Every structure is written in C-alpha cells, then in structure tokens.
Amino acid sequence: MEERLLFFYFLCSKSGLLLHAMYHTDFFSSPIEYLKGVGPQRAELLKKEAGIFTFGDLLSYFPFRYVDRTKFYKIREVTADLPYVQVRGKLVSIVVVGEKRSKRLVGKLQDESGALELVWFAGIKWLKDSLQLNKEYIIFGRVTEYKGRYNMPHPEMELAEEADKQVASSLQAVYNTSEKLKSRGLDSRGMLRLQKTLQQQLPHIPEVLSNEIIDGLRLMPRHEAYVNVHLPESNEKLQKATFRLKFEEFFFLQLKLLINKVIRTEKFNGKKFEKVGTYFNQFYKEKLPFPLTEAQKRVIREIRNDCGSGKQMNRLLQGDVGSGKTVVALLSMLIAIDNGYQACLMAPTEILATQHGETISEMLKGMDVNVALLTGSTKKSQRKIIHDELQNGNINILIGTHALIEDNVQFKNLGISVIDEQHRFGVQQRARLWSKSQEGRGEAAVNVLVMTATPIPRTLAMTLYGDLDVSVIDELPPGRKPIKTEHRTDSHRLAVWGFLKNQIKEGRQIYIVYPLIEESAKLDLKNLEAGYAAICHDFPMPEYKVSIVHGKMKAKDKEFEMQRFVRGETNIMVATTVIEVGVNVPNASVMVIESAERFGLSQLHQLRGRVGRGASQSYCILITKDGLGKDSYQRIKTMCSTNDGFKIAEVDLQLRGAGDIEGTQQSGNLDLKIANLARDGSILQAARDVAMKTLDEDPHLQKTENLMINKKVSTIMRGEFQWGRVG
Numbered sequence: 223m224e225e226r227l228l229f230f231y232f233l234c235s236k237s238g239l240l241l242h243a244m245y246h247t248d249f250f251s252s253p254i255e256y257l258k259g260v261g262p263q264r265a266e267l268l269k270k271e272a273g274i275f276t277f278g279d280l281l282s283y284f285p286f287r288y289v290d291r292t293k294f295y296k297i298r299e300v301t302a303d304l305p306y307v308q309v310r311g312k313l314v315s316i317v318v319v320g321e322k323r324s325k326r327l328v329g330k331l332q333d334e335s336g337a338l339e340l341v342w343f344a345g346i347k348w349l350k351d352s353l354q355l356n357k358e359y360i361i362f363g364r365v366t367e368y369k370g371r372y373n374m375p376h377p378e379m380e381l382a383e384e385a386d387k388q389v390a391s392s393l394q395a396v397y398n399t400s401e402k403l404k405s406r407g408l409d410s411r412g413m414l415r416l417q418k419t420l421q422q423q424l425p426h427i428p429e430v431l432s433n434e435i436i437d438g439l440r441l442m443p444r445h446e447a448y449v450n451v452h453l454p455e456s457n458e459k460l461q462k463a464t465f466r467l468k469f470e471e472f473f474f475l476q477l478k479l480l481i482n483k484v485i486r487t488e489k490f491n492g493k494k495f496e497k498v499g500t501y502f503n504q505f506y507k508e509k510l511p512f513p514l515t516e517a518q519k520r521v522i523r524e525i526r527n528d529c530g531s532g533k534q535m536n537r538l539l540q541g542d543v544g545s546g547k548t549v550v551a552l553l554s555m556l557i558a559i560d561n562g563y564q565a566c567l568m569a570p571t572e573i574l575a576t577q578h579g580e581t582i583s584e585m586l587k588g589m590d591v592n593v594a595l596l597t598g599s600t601k602k603s604q605r606k607i608i609h610d611e612l613q614n615g616n617i618n619i620l621i622g623t624h625a626l627i628e629d630n631v632q633f634k635n636l637g638i639s640v641i642d643e644q645h646r647f648g649v650q651q652r653a654r655l656w657s658k659s660q661e662g663r664g665e666a667a668v669n670v671l672v673m674t675a676t677p678i679p680r681t682l683a684m685t686l687y688g689d690l691d692v693s694v695i696d697e698l699p700p701g702r703k704p705i706k707t708e709h710r711t712d713s714h715r716l717a718v719w720g721f722l723k724n725q726i727k728e729g730r731q732i733y734i735v736y737p738l739i740e741e742s743a744k745l746d747l748k749n750l751e752a753g754y755a756a757i758c759h760d761f762p763m764p765e766y767k768v769s770i771v772h773g774k775m776k777a778k779d780k781e782f783e784m785q786r787f788v789r790g791e792t793n794i795m796v797a798t799t800v801i802e803v804g805v806n807v808p809n810a811s812v813m814v815i816e817s818a819e820r821f822g823l824s825q826l827h828q829l830r831g832r833v834g835r836g837a838s839q840s841y842c843i844l845i846t847k848d849g850l851g852k853d854s855y856q857r858i859k860t861m862c863s864t865n866d867g868f869k870i871a872e873v874d875l876q877l878r879g880a881g882d883i884e885g886t887q888q889s890g891n892l893d894l895k896i897a898n899l900a901r902d903g904s905i906l907q908a909a910r911d912v913a914m915k916t917l918d919e920d921p922h923l924q925k926t927e928n929l930m931i932n933k934k935v936s937t938i939m940r941g942e943f944q945w946g947r948v949g
C-alpha cells in the first residue's frame with residue numbers, strides 16, 4: 223500500500239500536481255527530490271551534505287542565526303571587524319580572473335557611497351551564468367581584508383526586486399550550508415527559498431505535547447513554532463518558537479533516558495544490601511585515616527540507599543582529582559561484604575590497579591578482608607589460584623584492570639562492581655562490564671558504581687548520563703594547598719629550569735609533559751625526543767636522573783620507567799599524556815606542560831591533577847609559544863585562575879561545544895538539532911523536570927492526555943525518527 227502511495231506521489235509530482243498535503247504523515251516523509259526547486263541532483267547534495275532526505279528533515283533543518291533585513295550597511299561603513307552584513311547595491315562588473323587553482327570570479331558592487339569587491343572561488347560557472355549584470359542586488363556576507371583592501375568572499379546574492387516582493391518580517395533566517403551546496407545555488411538564501419516552498423504546502427503539524435505541559439509553560443503551539451522558526455513574524459514570536467522547539471527536543475531526549483531507567487529498574491532487581499554491618503563499622507571506627515568530608519558522607523548515603531532498595535544501582539560518581547573517591551569505593555565494597563557479597567574494582571591501567579590494590583590493602587590492614595589483584599601481568603599459576611578463590615568465595619575484593627571482565631573470571635557472589643576513571647574505558651569494554659553485571663540468569667543484577675575524575679557540566683551530565691543516578695563530590699579534603707598555576711612562554715625556559723633544580727634540591731619530583739596528538743604523532747615524537755635530549759643535557763647525570771615514558775613504548779618498558787619514578791629513583795619524568803590517568807606520586811610537586819596551547823582544557827586539568835597530592839606546595843607551569851590565539855589564551859587563563867574542575871568543564875563546553883568534549887563522541891544524545899547544551903541549560907533543566915513529573919504521575923504514559931507523548935516517544939525509541947521527525 224505504502225509503495226503504491228509513493229508511486230502515486232511520483233506520478234503527481236511528475237505531472238506537476240501537488241497532492242502531498244492529502245496525507246499528512248506522508249507529507250513529512252516525502253523524499254526531498256519531490257519538492258519543487260530541488261530535483262535529483264540537488265537532492266543528492268542535500269542528502270550527503272546536510273542529511274536532508276525528506277520534507278520533514280528540511281523542516282527540521284533549523285537556522286543558526288537571523289539577520290535584520292531592514293538593516294543595510296553603506297559600502298563605506300563596511301569593515302572587516304563587523305560580523306555578517308547586508309549591503310544593497312548594483313552589480314557593475316563580473317569577470318573570471320586567474321587560471322586553474324587560482325581561478326576565481328570577481329564582481330564589483332556599487333552603491334552611492336563606494337564600491338566593494340566580491341570574490342568566489344567555487345561554483346564559478348553557475349554563478350557567472352546566473353548573476354545579472356547591472357541589476358540591483360541585496361548581498362549578505364562577511365568582509366575580509368586582503369592586502370589593505372576589503373572584499374567579500376562568497377557573498378549570498380539576492381536580486382533586490384525579488385526581495386522587495388516579499389512581505390516577510392524584518393528577521394530573516396540564516397542557514398548553514400556547504401561549499402558544494404552553495405555551488406548549486408543552495409546557499410543560505412537558497413535554503414530559505416526551499417523552506418518557503420515547503421511552507422506554502424505545509425499541512426497542519428500535529429501537536430506532540432500534552433495540554434497540561436503546553437499551558438503550564440505557555441508554549442507556542444507546535445505548528446506555529448515550526449512556521450516562525452523559519453519565517454519569523456516578529457522577534458517575540460521567534461523567541462517563543464525557538465523556546466518551544468528547544469524544549470521539545472530536550473523533553474523527548476530526557477523522556478527517553480528516564481524511560482530507559484524506569485524499564486531497567488522494573489526489569490532488573492538488584493542485589494540487596496539490607497544492612498550495614500561489622501566490616502563497614504569496624505573500618506569506619508578504627509581504620510579510617512581521616513574524617514570524611516561532608517560530600518563523601520553524602521555520596522555514601524546515596525549509595526547505601528540505592529543498594530538497600532533492592533533495585534539495581536547504576537550510579538555515576540563525579541569528583542575532581544584528589545577529591546577522595548577511592549575511600550568511597552572502599553566503603554561501598556565493605557557494605558557488600560557485610561551482606562555476604564563479593565566486590566570488584568576495575569581500573570583502566572595496570573599502574574592504577576596496582577596502586578588501588580596497595581592503598582586498599584594498606585587501609586584494610588588488620589581486618590579480616592581478603593583482597594586480590596588481577597592484571598594482565600598476573601602469572602598464570604597465580605591467576606589459577608585467584609580464579610578458584612573467587613569461585614569458592616574466599617576472595618572478598620578483587621581489584622584489577624579489564625582482565626576482570628574476561629570470561630573465565632567467575633565470582634561466587636558478586637554484589638557490586640566499581641569502575642574507576644570510566645571515561646578511559648572503551649565503549650565495548652563498558653558494555654561487557656554492564657552485561658557481566660546483569661548476567662543474572664534470573665538472579666538480581668550486580669550494583670554498579672562508575673567513578674570519573676573528569677567533571678562535566680551539569681547539562682552535559684544530564685544528557686549523557688540522564689539514565690544514571692549521578693553523585694558529585696564537590697569538595698576537596700581540608701588542608702590541601704591549592705596548586706599554583708603559572709603561564710610562561712618559551713623565552714622563560716631558563717628561569718623555569720632554575721626553579722625546577724631548586725625543587726629537586728628540596729627532594730621533590732617533577733613531570734614534564736609533551737603533547738602527543740594523533741595526526742602529527744611522528745612530529746610530536748620528534749619533539750618529545752628532542753625535548754628529552756635537551757632535558758638530559760640541562761639536567762645531567764649523575765646529579766639528576768630522568769625517566770621517559772610515551773605511548774609508543776612497549777607496555778613492559780613503560781611500566782618499568784613508571785615504577786622507577788613512583789619509587790623516587792628518578793627526579794624527572796618526561797612523558798606524553800600517558801601519565802594522565804590517576805597515578806599517585808605524592809612527592810611530585812611540579813607539573814610542567816610543554817606546548818600547553820595544544821592541549822584541551824580537560825586534559826590540562828587532568829594533568830595538573832597529578833601534582834598537589836602531598837604535603838608540599840605544588841606548581842603547574844604552562845609553557846606556550848608567544849602570541850596565542852583567542853581560544854588558547856582563554857584556556858591558559860582559565861587554568862591559571864581556577865583549580866575547580868567543574869568551572870573548567872563549563873568554560874570548556876562554552877569554548878568547544880558539547881560534541882568535542884572528551885569521551886562524548888559516541889553519544890547520539892548530543893546530536894541536537896536546535897537546542898544547545900552550552901547555552902540552553904535552563905531550558906534543559908525545565909525539560910528534565912517536566913519529563914520526570916510526567917513519568918512520576920504516569921510511568922507508562924497510559925493516560926489519555928499523555929497519548930501523544932507516548933506515540934512520539936515510541937517512535938523515537940524504535941529508532942524511526944529519521945522518517946519524518948516532525949510527523
């Protein structure tokens with residue numbers, strides 16, 4: 223039936239009949255080539271370049287900004303400092319100059335105040351044929367300065383007489399397009415033309431939210447919002463339209479996440495930790511080396527509540543480097559043991575796992591708890607013993623690397639899995655661990671606590687981990703001396719070296735880190751090796767001992783060098799970012815970061831977290847070249863002004879946008895069409911609140927007033943949303 227309908231469409235559009243509006247859902251899923259003014263070639267481009275396959279996709283292809291159409295600049299007023307400007311003038315000449323790769327089309331636009339040069343490097347033939355000499359145009363673009371002269375590269379051109387015909391409001395939508403689209407006439411204005419064509423045939427866009435939500439937040443009706451976001455009638459309506467659409471986008475995303483959570487809690491019972499017993503209490507009273515911070519106490523309460531509920535715990539624990547997550551993990555594991563369960567703690571590297579093993583065994587000294595360490599380098603014979611002891615329940619706590627998730631590791635009665643520095647694990651490893659924790663075979667699922675030292679802004683956490691419960695340790699243990707961070711340029715290196723020598727004299731150890739970024743890995747390695755040679759020269763043996771660690775080394779050699787530094791046998795560790803994760807060398811007090819402008823903010827913060835773990839004052843020195851770009855400067859300045867990981871994460875989000883934040887790439891949840899995590903935090907919060915309230919009152923969305931929401935969310939969850947997102 224559907225195929226026949228499509229064929230029918232095909233005939234209709236071929237013969238110029240437009241009957242699309244007859245079937246609403248089919249309207250939105252109509253292939254884009256059937257829109258007047260598109261055709262097969264442009265359709266191919268729209269699909270490839272903009273992901274627009276259907277009418278619905280086009281409708282959801284939102285503008286990224288708006289210009290005030292009533293505002294025109296005189297050519298004399300235009301400078302390179304201005305953002306996009308609109309100019310009205312006559313196209314008085316148009317010529318192709320240069321050859322082959324330097325070939326370009328140069329035009330001249332004139333108004334009563336002067337003339338402006340226009341340049342195109344692509345789509346020359348098409349433009350040359352379609353632009354009309356000596357006609358008046360309204361052009362839109364950004365002016366650049368080249369050899370003291372202004373010109374406007376790739377302006378968007380609209381015949382003034384065409385523009386004057388339209389009685390739209392003063393606000394005009396601006397769309398992102400690509401060079402290829404532009405060369406086919408689909409620049410921003412071309413896109414707007416398509417939108418107008420579409421809107422002329424637009425059937426009523428059905429509502430998807432309940433009246434209660436719409437009235438409660440005084441949302442603009444959906445149909446009106448889709449019209450106004452492309453063709454705003456007024457500024458006020460535009461604001462309401464974007465709010466409505468952003469809210470809707472966040473709302474369904476949150477609803478999806480929360481529904482997953484509901485499903486999970488209904489489906490999986492969790493191992494229930496009914497009581498807090500002697501292990502926990504004895505440790506708390508006799509062994510705990512320091513009083514817990516308020517934040518640590520709060521988080522432990524949250525974990526106890528989760529694990530005592532009989533529902534599986536799925537909790538993310540965020541806490542800055544050094545905030546004391548390890549002891550929280552340990553206390554949680556002790557509760558498991560109190561209830562007759564085993565516990566495991568997984569770390570991303572061997573060094574980290576070994577350190578956890580040592581710290582935890584040390585803290586548990588004198589208690590009747592059996593701790594074992596399992597990593598890639600555990601001997602076969604030892605491994606066999608561990609496997610047996612796990613199965614007969616003699617081992618209470620197993621600590622290790624991802625060797626823990628291998629199939630032959632079987633617990634007698636695992637109650638909780640703690641995963642440290644989770645952002646370091648690949649998606650697949652994580653998935654295996656989840657499945658291990660839910661292997662159940664009808665039993666209750668293992669509780670999961672995931673810990674990360676990469677603070678992410680609230681909006682991002684809600685979006686990435688909206689289906690988990692999130693705890694935050696937002697307080698450092700008392701008495702820490704904040705790390706002093708300073709910015710130095712290459713020319714200060716001598717002074718920096720002098721400072722390092724003093725620190726070494728006082729018995730401190732030092733990290734010097736070089737960037738290693740994939741695309742230029744070879745060059746980076748050369749830099750690292752040159753740097754290492756220079757450092758060995760400036761810090762000669764036998765007075766100084768220098769270690770080197772980088773990603774291209776064999777794991778064994780890396781481990782060996784690391785251990786030498788950990789044991790204090792070397793003064794300086796020259797390294798790439800391999801040292802980023804969790805290593806604890808309390809005696810290390812200086813972190814020098816070379817070419818710091820090439821690191822991202824979260825990476826800089828992570829690196830800095832390697833120092834400041836002991837009693838002495840610690841320092842972070844960021845060395846950069848002279849003359850930094852705006853964003854690099856902002857990053858360095860942020861690092862020097864705060865040690866607060868959450869503040870840093872917030873700046874990172876503002877500077878880079880959500881998609882570029884470390885560890886977020888795989889998440890489809892960030893694929894937002896109109897809302898923006900960096901800017902729309904309050905809308906997101908509102909959407910999450912409303913989504914929670916909706917599910918609280920009606921967990922399965924069965925009530926009549928939620929029927930539309932139910933329908934929409936089912937479509938989303940079936941993954942069918944490419945088909946007419948709007949319908």
Ligand code: ADP
Pocket residue numbers: 512513514515518541542543544545546547548549675699700
């Ligand atoms: P992270 O959150 O980075 O994993 P750790 O758990 O390694 O932090 O803790 C960092 C250091 O702080 C450790 O040496 C630990 O013993 C210490 N520490 C943790 N909690 C407290 C506390 N409440 N008071 C004092 N020191 C603490």
Ligand code: MG
Pocket residue numbers: 547548642804
């Ligand atoms: Mg840690």
